[in-house]
Amino acid sequence: MEAILEMKSITKEFPGVLANDNVNLDLKKGEVHALVGENGAGKSTLMSVLFGIYQPTKGKIFYKGEELKIDGPNDAIDLGIGMVHQHFMLVHTLTVAENIILGSEPSDKGRLKLSNAIDKIKSLSDEYGLNVNPNAKIKDIPVGMQQRVEILKALYRDAEVLILDEPTAVLTPQEVKGLYKIMDTLTEQGKSIIFITHKLKEVLTVSDRITVLRKGKSIGTVNTTDTSETQLAEMMVGRKVILKVEKKPANFGSIKVEVKDLKVSNTRGMLALDNVSFDIREGEILGVAGVEGNGQTELVEVLTGLRKADSGLFKLEGQKLLNQSARKIKEAKVAHVPEDRHKHGLVLDYSIEDNLILGYHYKKPFAKGINLDFNSMAEHAERLIPDYDIRPRNKEILARSLSGGNQQKIIIAREFDMGPEFLIASQPTRGVDIGAIEFIHKRIVEQRDQGKAVLLVSAELSEIMSLSDRIAVMYEGRIVDILDASEATEEKLGLLMAGSTVKSEE
Amino acid sequence: MAEDINFKNLLKEISIPLLAILSSFIIGALIVMASGYDPIATYSALLQGAFGGLNSIADTLLAATPLIFTGLAVAFAFRCGLFNIGGEGQLLVGGLTAAWVGTFKGIPMIIHLPLTLVAAMIAGALWVAIPAILKAKLGVHEVITTIMFNYISYSLVAYFSLKVLANPGSIQTPDIEPSAYLWRLSNVLDIHSYFNIGFLIGLIVLFVIYYLLWKTTIGYEIRAVGISPDAAEYGGISAAKNIILAMLISGALAGLGGAERAMGLFHNYRNGFSAEYGFTGIAVALLGRNHPLGVLFAALLFGALFNGQDYMNMLAGVPVDLVTILQAVIILFVAADLLFRRVLALKPEGRKGE
Numbered sequence: 035m036e037a038i039l040e041m042k043s044i045t046k047e048f049p050g051v052l053a054n055d056n057v058n059l060d061l062k063k064g065e066v067h068a069l070v071g072e073n074g075a076g077k078s079t080l081m082s083v084l085f086g087i088y089q090p091t092k093g094k095i096f097y098k099g100e101e102l103k104i105d106g107p108n109d110a111i112d113l114g115i116g117m118v119h120q121h122f123m124l125v126h127t128l129t130v131a132e133n134i135i136l137g138s139e140p141s142d143k144g145r146l147k148l149s150n151a152i153d154k155i156k157s158l159s160d161e162y163g164l165n166v167n168p169n170a171k172i173k174d175i176p177v178g179m180q181q182r183v184e185i186l187k188a189l190y191r192d193a194e195v196l197i198l199d200e201p202t203a204v205l206t207p208q209e210v211k212g213l214y215k216i217m218d219t220l221t222e223q224g225k226s227i228i229f230i231t232h233k234l235k236e237v238l239t240v241s242d243r244i245t246v247l248r249k250g251k252s253i254g255t256v257n258t259t260d261t262s263e264t265q266l267a268e269m270m271v272g273r274k275v276i277l278k279v280e281k282k283p284a285n286f287g288s289i290k291v292e293v294k295d296l297k298v299s300n301t302r303g304m305l306a307l308d309n310v311s312f313d314i315r316e317g318e319i320l321g322v323a324g325v326e327g328n329g330q331t332e333l334v335e336v337l338t339g340l341r342k343a344d345s346g347l348f349k350l351e352g353q354k355l356l357n358q359s360a361r362k363i364k365e366a367k368v369a370h371v372p373e374d375r376h377k378h379g380l381v382l383d384y385s386i387e388d389n390l391i392l393g394y395h396y397k398k399p400f401a402k403g404i405n406l407d408f409n410s411m412a413e414h415a416e417r418l419i420p421d422y423d424i425r426p427r428n429k430e431i432l433a434r435s436l437s438g439g440n441q442q443k444i445i446i447a448r449e450f451d452m453g454p455e456f457l458i459a460s461q462p463t464r465g466v467d468i469g470a471i472e473f474i475h476k477r478i479v480e481q482r483d484q485g486k487a488v489l490l491v492s493a494e495l496s497e498i499m500s501l502s503d504r505i506a507v508m509y510e511g512r513i514v515d516i517l518d519a520s521e522a523t524e525e526k527l528g529l530l531m532a533g534s535t536v537k538s539e540e
Numbered sequence: 541m542a543e544d545i546n547f548k549n550l551l552k553e554i555s556i557p558l559l560a561i562l563s564s565f566i567i568g569a570l571i572v573m574a575s576g577y578d579p580i581a582t583y584s585a586l587l588q589g590a591f592g593g594l595n596s597i598a599d600t601l602l603a604a605t606p607l608i609f610t611g612l613a614v615a616f617a618f619r620c621g622l623f624n625i626g627g628e629g630q631l632l633v634g635g636l637t638a639a640w641v642g643t644f645k646g647i648p649m650i651i652h653l654p655l656t657l658v659a660a661m662i663a664g665a666l667w668v669a670i671p672a673i674l675k676a677k678l679g680v681h682e683v684i685t686t687i688m689f690n691y692i693s694y695s696l697v698a699y700f701s702l703k704v705l706a707n708p709g710s711i712q713t714p715d716i717e718p719s720a721y722l723w724r725l726s727n728v729l730d731i732h733s734y735f736n737i738g739f740l741i742g743l744i745v746l747f748v749i750y751y752l753l754w755k756t757t758i759g760y761e762i763r764a765v766g767i768s769p770d771a772a773e774y775g776g777i778s779a780a781k782n783i784i785l786a787m788l789i790s791g792a793l794a795g796l797g798g799a800e801r802a803m804g805l806f807h808n809y810r811n812g813f814s815a816e817y818g819f820t821g822i823a824v825a826l827l828g829r830n831h832p833l834g835v836l837f838a839a840l841l842f843g844a845l846f847n848g849q850d851y852m853n854m855l856a857g858v859p860v861d862l863v864t865i866l867q868a869v870i871i872l873f874v875a876a877d878l879l880f881r882r883v884l885a886l887k888p889e890g891r892k893g894e
Contacts, residue, residue, distance in 0.1 A: 136767045340773060361776030370774070388760070393775035396757045402755045531603035 037096075038063040038226050039084075039115075044093035053079040054090070055250040059228075061195065066227045068237040068258075070272055071247035073438055077230050080247070081197050084121050084228075085117050095159040111248065116188025120200040124172045124179055131155055131168040134187050151190075158189050171433045177325070178209035185216070193527075196220065196230045202236060207495065207528030208326055215238050232468075234263045248269055271469045275435055279475045279500050282423055282483055286503075287316025289457050290487040291456055292439045296346035296356075296513075298332050306332040308341070308511040314456075314487040319478070321502030321519075322339060322491040324531050331373065331510035334460045337489070338370045339363040340378075364393055369454030371445050373461040373491070379445045380433045387415040387429035390448050414451075416445035422447035423473060439470035450477055459483050460491040473474050495527060557827050557834070560873035561841070569868045572858060582856045583850040586863075589851025590844035596851075598725060598733035599801035602805070604843025605735075606631070606814075608742035610796030611839050612819025613790045614750055615830040617682075619753060620786035621766035626671065626686030627794040628818025629693030630664040633796025636697050637663035638802040639809035640705055642716025654717040656801050657741075664795020665788040667693065672787035676780040682787070690818070699810045722804035736798030739772065745796065752789075753832075762786050815846075823871045842867065 039061040046054040052074045071077050082088045084095065086104035095102050097113055104110050110117075131152050140147045156166045164182045169478050172180060181201060188196055202210045217227055217240060231237055237244055238258060246253040246269040252487055253269045267275040291314040293382055298307040307329050309392050314320045329353075335341035337348060339360035348356040353365050372378035380389050383434070391400045391411055395451075398409040415429035426437075426444045442462065459478060462473040478501060482488050492498050498505055499522060506516040507530035514530045568581035590600045610627040614663035625628075638660040644652065690775060705713040722736040753759035764772040765782045772779060775813035796815060801808055824842055828834025849860040 338774075339776075359776065359778075360773065361778075364776050372774060377768075377770045379771060380767045381764050381771045383774075384764070392764070392771070393777075395760050395775075401757045404758055406755055406757060406760060408755075 035062060037061060038098060040096040041084060042094050044080060044083055044095075045091045046076075046088060046117070047091045048082055052250050054083065056093075057247065057250075057252045059245055059252070059255075061226050061228060062242075063226050064221050064224055066221060066229055066240055067243040068229045068231060068241035069247065070231060070237055070244060070245045070266065070270060071236070072232065072469075073465055073466075074249070074381070075245055075247040075270070076250045078199070079229070081199065081230060081326050084110070085115060085197065085326055106365070111191050111193070114194040115197070116185040116190060116191060116195070117194030118181070118196040118199065118404040119204060121182055124180060124183060126173040129171050130166055130175070130183050130186075132457065133172060133183060134168075134190050138191065138348060155186060155190065158186060161187065161342050162223065163216060163393065164220075167285060168412070171297070177204050178206075178212060181213070182216070188490075193225070194226065194503065195226050197230070199230045200232070200417055201229070202231070202233065203493075205529045207524050208532060209520045234266050237266065238263060248272060249278065267468055271467070274471075275468055275472055281479055281481055281501070284503050285483075287485060290316045290318075290351055291312045292347065292349040293337070294344065294347040296333070296336060296348070297344045298336055298341065299344055300332070305511050309348075310346070310508075310511070311517060312506055312513060312514055314489060316487060317482055317485045318503045319482045319488040319490055319501055320516075321498035321505045322489065322508055323495060323498045323527055324508035326493050328508045328531075330460070330508055332511075333374070333508070334370070334458055334489075334491055337363075337458055338368065338372075340479040343423070367455040368455065369449035369452055369457045371442075371449055371457070371462050373464065375438070375445055376443050380441055382434040383432055385430050385432055386419065386424065386436070386444055388413055389444050390415050392420055392448065394448075394452060401500075418451055422450075422477075423470075432501050436468070439466040442466050442471060442474065446474055446477060454481070454486060456487045456489070458491075462490070463492075463494070463497060495524060499524075499527075507531055551801070553829055554701035556877045557829065557838070557874060558878065560827070560870050563873050564866050564869035567869050568862060569780050571865060572862065576860075578859050579744040581663070582852060582858050582862070585855035585858075586848040588855070592851075594729070595733050596847065597884075598731055598735035600840070600844045600847040602696075602733055602735040602843075603846045604802075604839040605739045605742055605800055606817040607798065607820055607824045607839035607842050608746065608836060609793050610717060610817045611702070611711075611828060611835040612746060612821075612823030612832065613793035613797070614825035615828065615832070616753070616791035616793060616824050617786055618830045619766050620762045620782060620824060621769070622675070622783065622790075623683045624668065624686055624787060624790045624794075625683055625822065626668055626689050626693075626791070626818070627797075627821045628814060628816070629686075629690040629697075630667045630791045631695045631798040631801075631814055631818050632693050633667045633798070634660035634664040635798025635802045635813055636701055636705075636809045637714070637795070638720075638799040639701075639713045639716060639806075642720035642803060642807075643705075643794040644714045644720075645717060647717075647719055649719040649850075653716065653722075653803075656716075656720045656803060658794065659800035660802075661792035661793045664791040664798070665819030666791070668782040668787050668791030669784075672784045672791075672812075675782040675787070690849065696810070697809075699822050705809070712806075713808045715807050716803065721801060721804055724804065726843060734805045736800070738803030738804040739801065741796075743836075744779075745793065746836055749793075784879050786793075787882070788863060794821070820867075823867060826874050827870060828835070 037060040041059040042052050057080055079369060083090045086106045086109050095104060115362045121210050140150050141173055152168045159166045164186060166179060166182050166186060186372045199425050201213060205213060220227060229241060243255055243257055244261065246266060248270055294311045296307045296310040297305060298304040310333060313322060324330055332341060336343045339358055342357050346356060350366055350368060353366055355366055376382060381392060394399060395521065400407055419427055420427060422443045424440050424447065433444060463474055469534045480486060490501055500518050503515055504518055505522050507514045507527060508533060567854045572582050574580045591597055613623055613627050638656050641656045641659040667689060668686065671682050671689060674680035674685055675682045703715050707714060722738045724734055725731065726733060736787060737862060753763060761777045762782050764777055765779050770777050801813060820842055824835055824838040828838035845863045851861040852858055853860050
């Protein structure tokens with residue numbers, strides 16, 4: 035196989051940041067080449083350079099042996115380079131076909147010739163096993179199919195090179211397998227794929243070769259068969275990383291958290307939470323698995339006082355907390371690591387020090403009456419920053435300037451240090467680097483070992499499976515089942531996440 | 541404590557207003573020349589009028605005084621993410637209230653003076669209360685409601701001053717009692733200016749507001765709501781409560797501005813009480829980057845421009861409209877810079893690499 039694409043010595047500078055530093059990437063025809071690295075490593079930048087969104091400061095791109103200048107996405111598309119973004123760019127009210135032709139509408143003297151397009155779409159769909167209905171509206175089709183529409187958009191424009199950016203983030207395990215099959219078909223037909231991800235297990239399953247980026251530099255390109263998860267993690271982080279969390283055997287106490295029959299309607303009058311019930315014991319981590327958008331967000335919002343429930347029961351150690359204010363719930367020692375740390379969790383334009391007291395700022399020792407006690411605030415920050423490895427080690431820096439992982443550490447430092455009885459962690463390691471993930475997982479398990487109750491909501495199955503004692507699966511606002519972690523397999527969970535029942539409760 | 545002032549940031553923050561002021565003066569010079577006047581003579585006359593001599597300086601500070609209050613009012617509301625455009629009406633209502641409470645007889649100054657000031661603050665706060673509640677509870681945009689209340693105030697205040705408080709045949713309310721006078725510098729120095737301790741009160745209030753915003757839990761909450769209402773909500777901070785509080789304080793500050801006019805300058809309420817102080821206050825807040833120190837300097841600048849314009853007219857023959865042009869260009873440049881920065885933040889080249 036010869037190289038269809040070569041990116042040579044690509045350097046991309048932004049003011050104050052060297053996003054790509056002399057990176058080499060070559061893509062052989064018909065291969066799946068994975069591009070891995072932590073956030074900020076430069077993967078997206080490199081692909082944006084390839085796709086013409088950025089111009090490289092230095093370096094050359096060779097496509098099919100010829101040197102090219104790619105001035106913009108249209109150039110890239112014309113050349114046969116297609117990109118499937120992590121966040122889909124589809125118009126929900128239009129049909130699949132209309133979305134696919136958007137930007138290159140076939141017309142005859144100004145009149146839209148949709149039927150030609152539909153034929154081409156149908157034949158592409160059959161050829162690559164994409165199973166897409168050209169006349170369905172985007173809002174009516176499932177996410178997995180939406181992603182296939184995005185792939186079709188590229189194929190429709192005769193893409194030979196496909197760039198897939200974090201494609202499995204929104205898929206159930208079964209849908210992921212479906213995607214792998216499609217990728218196989220594509221490469222069999224001579225397409226070449228660049229697969230950007232941070233999920234090492236997937237990379238090892240599906241790729242032929244892997245290029246690892248770290249802090250803008252290429253650490254190396256390896257054959258998938260020659261490497262392992264541990265080696266990849268080490269290349270990504272620069273040191274040995276422990277991937278499996280050490281968990282002491284369970285030591286459950288009495289029931290600490292009781293949730294019964296929670297009902298929440300959303301703005302369209304439908305039930306976002308449909309009679310959700312579960313208990314959590316002392317020293318237990320209850321994981322909530324499920325594809326995002328099945329009620330997990332609403333569940334966490336209700337339990338933390340950010341959303342009102344229509345009815346139901348929520349008790350912490352016997353204290354009724356349903357529909358109390360967020361402040362009251364915090365005072366009842368419920369800690370919340372929110373799923374969107376930019377929206378909730380942090381005031382980005384406040385310093386690390388100020389963010390470390392958010393939600394507790396009005397209490398001793400941080401305030402005497404209405405006056406803030408800056409000495410206590412400083413002590414607090416100076417203790418937590420090294421304890422929770424927040425970098426840079428400067429409490430005056432604004433939260434906005436920190437990386438995602440360090441921002442998350444601020445939130446975790448604050449919430450854990452408050453000595454919660456009930457910890458609710460929602461997507462706690464989303465967008466967080468491997469080194470920090472290890473740290474955060476350790477701390478969560480620590481809480482559990484200290485006898486607290488932990489509710490862990492995550493879209494990362496591996497995280498749920500490695501940390502939880504029991505796993506609840508949510509689908510369309512209901513808890514489909516709660517399994518013991520020892521019984522849970524990816525297969526079972528995947529089926530439950532898609533709505534089928536493996537075994538029925540009650 | 542994350543100081544609101546941090547040296548490198550400070551330089552960055554003041555460079556914008558300074559550049560805006562410089563640019564406006566350059567443009568002003570060009571306009572002046574194009575109209576056939578001498579820019580050097582114009583600006584030196586302006587400078588003379590504003591700062592040439594003790595009386596001029598006093599008058600400049602006097603002109604700056606109401607702008608300190610209205611500028612602070614707008615700046616404070618903005619810290620909570622709110623636009624209080626009703627400073628004008630709040631100032632008038634506060635001023636009229638002060639002119640009325642100031643006429644109460646037989647109260648010793650030690651009580652009467654603070655009483656009158658507080659009455660004006662309450663009046664200003666009450667005047668913004670309805671827009672505040674509408675915003676906090678129903679999300680009604682305060683820009684609209686506060687402007688509407690300005691219009692209501694014009695008629696209401698005119699009615700009360702002329703038909704209720706004024707003696708028949710008079711176009712101003714009765715003079716206030718000396719026990720409600722704000723002490724004038726002219727009492728001891730040989731100047732004509734009505735410059736009074738209202739300016740000092742302004743400085744004290746500036747400091748109090750600074751302390752409130754950056755050293756108290758109240759300020760912590762108000763600013764959090766202004767920067768990120770979602771994060772504030774997550775932190776148990778009530779957006780509604782803080783919106784109302786911020787607006788009430790803002791209204792009170794504007795009302796206090798009216799009090800100074802009534803108690804220090806006019807000793808009553810009369811037609812033409814306010815020379816658009818409420819609206820100029822918006823420019824002052826903008827130029828001062830919504831920070832008490834910035835508001836002080838911006839107020840002084842605008843006060844100097846306002847005070848110097850007559851002398852400039854007399855000496856260089858340039859119409860006082862030039863000052864309005866200067867003010868407008870300053871605002872334009874400050875606003876344009878904010879616009880540029882927002883646009884640059886959105887452009888892909890400006891983003892950090894990922």
